Amino acid sequence: MQRSFEGKIWRFGDDIDTDIIIPTQYVALPTVEEMKQYTFEPLRPELAALIQPGDIIVAGKNFGCGSSREQAPEVLCALKIRCIIAKSFARIFFRNAINNGLLLIESPDLQDHCEEGDTVKVEINSKLVCNGKEYAIPAMPDNLFTIIEDGGLVRSMKKRNHVIE
């Protein structure tokens, strides 16, 4: 996995729940590709069309709260969001994101000091750099980093079951 990269910021507030990320009326569409155009629809209906591969979401506390729907991290992966940096994450979303290979980074400060459209540079397990300022970030626990490195839990299990080498 690439240890250092940068991307353009889409900035959100606190308590972005999974009903906002992908509303319930779309979660039974046949594929995630069909769902992804509705990402963030209740809050910012224009956004899904504007997000570019490699963009980064920066948010406040409790990102991903609410329903356990795994379609939430899946649509963000489908839009090719590179990672999410938030003050904190809700626990089911945290597990679901890791299991889909979506990188999450906790930073108590970045959201207060960045604007939408700014660029942030990420150095995994080390620091963030935005507008010339550095922000330390914690290392990820080994068991989780392994899942992300494997590219998600499905690939981890495929290895376990010798479906792939």
Next chain:
Amino acid sequence: MGHTLAEKILIHNTKVKTCRPGDIVITKPDVVMFHDIYTPFVYDKFKEMGFTKVWDKNKVVIMLDHLLPTCLKDDPRHLRYGYKFAEEFGIENFHAADGISHQLMPELRYAKPGGVVYVTDSHTTTYGAVGCFSTGIGYTEMASILGTGELWARVPSAIKIQIDGELPAGVYAKDIILRILGDIKADGGTYKSLEFCGTTVDALSVDSRLTISNMVVECGGKVGLFAVDKKTAEYSGVDYEEFRWLQFDKEAEYEQELHYDATTLVPYVACPPYVDNVHPIHDVAGIEVHEVFIGSCTNGRLEDLAIAAKILEGKKIDKFVKFIVTPASRQIFKDAIAAGYIETLVQAGAMVTHPYCSLCQGRSGGLMAENEVLLGTNNRNFLGRMGSAKAKTYLSSPAVAAVSAITGKITDPRTVSK
């Protein structure tokens, strides 16, 4: 050294000698369940991972509760995948339209005291009411458990919430949990175990405790646990003497302890668009409502219907209010018919539906238009959750909901003559 209720159950399950918050343990769930919103995803991921059989078919439950009857054209596919998984892997614990999964799991005794249960739904915290360590996961993890019978868990730190005293008339379990959510906020319990005790809690019915555990996830809680008492043992069909280990330890370490005097509590309402935006009812009394909903895995149980029926006995709802009542399970529906509650509610003007997730899931009968106001007994009032992003949802107890259906505005049940 003592242990929290969460630690005790994890020690019991994993056979480790001791554990502390932050430890990663490998749990072996007693039961897992997935429902119809996720059936195609679980099936596909399970196959893609390379599994050919489930680890223990007696420990797997499938429930169809969100999409029956179907309301959108892609819904039948989800039901078909449920049947397909059950047939292909020999799952006999299968329930279609028997009620909301979070009611059925404790009611049918799949979720029991001392157990560890994972379900693909955030409101899985509900079964903490019967002393079960139960929490929500995603469909990918469900697929991996179905193959391996294991899941890693981080041992949570815990908040002890002690509530003492007699609840005033017109104040219920829903008001207790709304007050707590308003105090500790939407992330105040993230990753943690919330553990409830005190004389008020001792006096609550199992139905009421289920309401409290159900909403623990609204502050981010991993589990919401009650000690096992004789009421739990009777509800779950277990021998109370065998669960003396599942009591509070005086020496257990809690990260935070909260105390409430029940006699000072009032009816509370969660205001849009956040569950932690909680106000005493006098702040919002008089707001006009267009729809009232009594149901959901939070408040669709027999005692909730009894409270509503008592208030609505011989009354009519406001003629401009749509009033939807959804019993949480088939058994509750039957019991409510036998007790006469359903007749009372229908006479008063309610639309009574069959037991399922109803409009709480935001994709079936009762969705709200722009500028409409809903008062519901369910658990979420998020932006756009139940129809238009410009509709407003307030959350309350069944008593507040029933009284407000009569007046057409948010009304304090304590102000209405008995």
